[in-house]
Amino acid sequence: MHKIEADVQLSLLEENRKYAGENREFLREHGVVAFNLMGATGSGKTMLIEKTADLVSDKLKIGAILGDVAGDDDFKRVTKHGVKAKMVNTGKECHLDAHFIHHAVEEFADVDVLFMENVGNLVCPVDFDLGEDYRVVVVSVTEGDDVIRKHPEIFRLADAILINKISLADAVGCDVDIMLRDARRLNAKAPVIKMDLKNDIGVENWLEWFFDAVERAKKYKSV
Amino acid sequence: MHKIEADVQLSLLEENRKYAGENREFLREHGVVAFNLMGATGSGKTMLIEKTADLVSDKLKIGAILGDVAGDDDFKRVTKHGVKAKMVNTGKECHLDAHFIHHAVEEFADVDVLFMENVGNLVCPVDFDLGEDYRVVVVSVTEGDDVIRKHPEIFRLADAILINKISLADAVGCDVDIMLRDARRLNAKAPVIKMDLKNDIGVENWLEWFFDAVERAKKYKSV
Numbered sequence: 001m002h003k004i005e006a007d008v009q010l011s012l013l014e015e016n017r018k019y020a021g022e023n024r025e026f027l028r029e030h031g032v033v034a035f036n037l038m039g040a041t042g043s044g045k046t047m048l049i050e051k052t053a054d055l056v057s058d059k060l061k062i063g064a065i066l067g068d069v070a071g072d073d074d075f076k077r078v079t080k081h082g083v084k085a086k087m088v089n090t091g092k093e094c095h096l097d098a099h100f101i102h103h104a105v106e107e108f109a110d111v112d113v114l115f116m117e118n119v120g121n122l123v124c125p126v127d128f129d130l131g132e133d134y135r136v137v138v139v140s141v142t143e144g145d146d147v148i149r150k151h152p153e154i155f156r157l158a159d160a161i162l163i164n165k166i167s168l169a170d171a172v173g174c175d176v177d178i179m180l181r182d183a184r185r186l187n188a189k190a191p192v193i194k195m196d197l198k199n200d201i202g203v204e205n206w207l208e209w210f211f212d213a214v215e216r217a218k219k220y221k222s223v
Numbered sequence: 224m225h226k227i228e229a230d231v232q233l234s235l236l237e238e239n240r241k242y243a244g245e246n247r248e249f250l251r252e253h254g255v256v257a258f259n260l261m262g263a264t265g266s267g268k269t270m271l272i273e274k275t276a277d278l279v280s281d282k283l284k285i286g287a288i289l290g291d292v293a294g295d296d297d298f299k300r301v302t303k304h305g306v307k308a309k310m311v312n313t314g315k316e317c318h319l320d321a322h323f324i325h326h327a328v329e330e331f332a333d334v335d336v337l338f339m340e341n342v343g344n345l346v347c348p349v350d351f352d353l354g355e356d357y358r359v360v361v362v363s364v365t366e367g368d369d370v371i372r373k374h375p376e377i378f379r380l381a382d383a384i385l386i387n388k389i390s391l392a393d394a395v396g397c398d399v400d401i402m403l404r405d406a407r408r409l410n411a412k413a414p415v416i417k418m419d420l421k422n423d424i425g426v427e428n429w430l431e432w433f434f435d436a437v438e439r440a441k442k443y444k445s446v
Contacts, residue, residue, distance in 0.1 A: 017375055021408030028407060129379060133411040152240055156352060157380070159412065184251060185244030188356040189382065191443050220414050 016128055019098035023105050023131025030109040032063075033217040034116060036096075036130050038154060039138035040147075041120030044164040046074045047197045048138060048206075049115050053081040055207060056113075060214070063111035065104045067096040067119045074117065084111060095124040098131055105131070113214060122151040133217045134159040141165050141174040148182040156186045160193065160209055167196045239351055242321035246328050246354025253332040255286075256440040257339060259319075259353050261377060262361035263370075264343030267387040269297045270420045271361060271429075272338050276304040278430060279336075283437070286334035288327045290319040290342045297340065307334060318347040321354055328354070336437060345374040356440045357382040364388050364397040371405040379409045383416065383432055390419045 027034050037045045046066075053062045063084045066074040075087040086104045090096065096118050108114050116132060118125045122139075137158040139147055142165055148155050155161060161183050169176050176194060183192045191209050195202030250257050260268045269289075276285045286307045289297040298310040309327045313319065319341050331337050339355060341348045345362075360381040362370055365388055371378050378384060384406050392399050399417060406415045414432050418425030 017409075024408055024411050028411065034411070129409075131411075185247055186240075186352075188247050188251065188257070188354075188444070189440060217412060221411070 013127065016098045019102045020129040020131040023098055023101050026105055026109075027114070027131060027133075028221050031218065031221060032108060032111055032114050033214045033221075034114040034130075034132040034134075036116050036118060036125075036132035036135045037138065038118045038122070038125050038135060038158075039120065040122055040140070040143055043120070043138040043140045043143070044162075044195075044197050045117050045120075045138050046077055048136075048162070049078050049083060049117065050081045051197055051200075051203060052115075052207070052210065053078065053083045055203070056210075057082050060112040061110065062113050062115070063108040064115040064117060065096075065101060065108070066117045067100065069093075069119060083115075084108070090119055093119070094121050095119050095128055096130055097128045101130045122147070122154050126153045126157065134213055136160045136162065138162045138164055139179070141169045141176060141179070142172050144172075145174045145176070145178040146182075148179050148186070152186055155183055155190075158187060158190045159213070160206075161187065161190050162193050162195050162202075162206065164195045164197055166194050166201065167199055236350065239321045242325045243352040243354040246321055246324050249328055249332075250337070250354060250356075251444050254441065254444060255331060255334055255337050256437045256444075257337040257353075257355040257357075259339050259341060259348075259355035259358045260361065261341045261345070261348050261358060261381075262343065263345055263363070263366055266343070266361040266363045266366070267385075267418075267420050268340050268343070268361050269300055271359075271385070271387075272301050272306060272340065273304045274420055274423075274426060275338075275430070275433065276301065276306045278426070279433075280305050283335040284333065285336050285338070286331040287338040287340060288319075288324060288331070289340045290323065292316075292342060306338075307331070313342055316342070317344050318342050318351055319353055320351045324353045345370070345377050349376045349380065357436055359383045359385065361385045361387055362402070364392045364399060364402070365395050367395075368397045368399070368401040369405075371402050371409070375409055378406055378413075381410060381413045382436070383429075384410065384413050385416050385418050385425075385429065387418045387420055389417050389424065390422055 039045050067088050072087045078085045088100050135158050193205045262268050290311050295310045301308050311323050358381050416428045
């Protein structure tokens with residue numbers, strides 16, 4: 001039984017890799033830069049898309065594939081901010097995979113930046129490459145200041161780490177410096193950005209990294 | 224028995240994570256930017272250190288921890304190029320781990336850039352975080368044009384991918400475009416740089432990414 005489980009897992013990841021590769025080729029062909037947006041439910045992933053769209057829509061056309069187990073709440077939210085969006089209901093799945101994206105991605109050939117908002121979860125999305133350029137992880141102080149070291153893999157492999165809702169840190173008894181320290185122990189290349197999206201704190205630091213990342217990706221795509 | 228094996232593997236990675244975190248803190252404290260240099264035996268890892276040292280030593284002090292199963296050949300090579308070096312013999316281990324680095328890293332507080340040259344192997348080093356800022360994978364056309372898709376994980380997680388010895392491609396019947404395509408299917412954020420280190424081809428593209436990466440890392444370390 002162990003052997004069967006291992007085989008199923010392997011062929012799943014092999015299958016995922018094939019679709020991720022095709023997604024990446026499609027995005028490259030059309031000059032689209034994609035961000036796999038990960039984080040727990042309520043961490044602020046959807047608001048990050050909303051705020052980013054508000055601030056960059058004069059320069060970049062933004063698209064979003066929104067993964068949720070059920071419902072279209074996020075779809076309704078982001079479309080109000082001019083984002084071209086598509087909802088993907090994963091049903092029983094606790095993460096997006098490259099196959100879900102494969103069905104959706106063709107509609108986004110005309111955007112500059114595509115957010116793939118993953119299902120709220122800090123564990124399951126880690127192993128599934130979607131074909132993204134970058135991985136962004138959003139974490140809220142309300143998840144507790146031990147949340148980063150409890151989920152090392154997702155933070156180790158992130159290209160940017162956003163600590164959100166810092167204005168609530170005292171109220172929930174969270175020491176943001178512990179989160180910062182833990183993030184830096186796991187990852188030296190990702191900026192760790194303290195934010196409060198609702199109060200527009202840290203947004204300029206996010207945008208600085210975001211524009212830089214988009215430029216770098218476009219440069220490599222064009223070679 | 225399966226259970227015991229799984230536990231040993233987990234505690235190994237847990238232990239590795241602890242040392243990697245400490246290495247990363249030490250490097251951050253001293254403003255050292257670290258590159259985990261991976262690739263098969265003979266791919267050109269050591270020559271990359273030699274060439275880089277020759278070209279940047281007026282601006283940056285370079286250090287290198289050289290992982291090999293046995294011997295001090297690489298140590299002798301890089302010290303001739305003004306690199307402060309330390310040999311780490313891994314004995315039976317097919318990869319460096321954070322504990323090996325932990326013993327060595329304290330001697331490198333005074334360098335700007337530290338190369339951690341991993342043991343020649345495209346599989347085993349993948350799971351072991353050393354505390355680096357970036358992962359660089361060097362691959363040679365002599366390894367065959369299917370080598371990248373045969374080793375997806377190491378290329379998927381790379382921050383830069385160098386295809387070396389391109390001048391030999393015709394002689395060994397290697398289609399470099401296949402390697403390029405496979406690399407881009409796995410990874411959109413890493414530059415894929417065609418090189419021939421011995422003939423100084425592609426070195427300026429490598430240096431452009433290298434300096435940019437060093438600057439970005441220093442910026443995040445100082446926050």
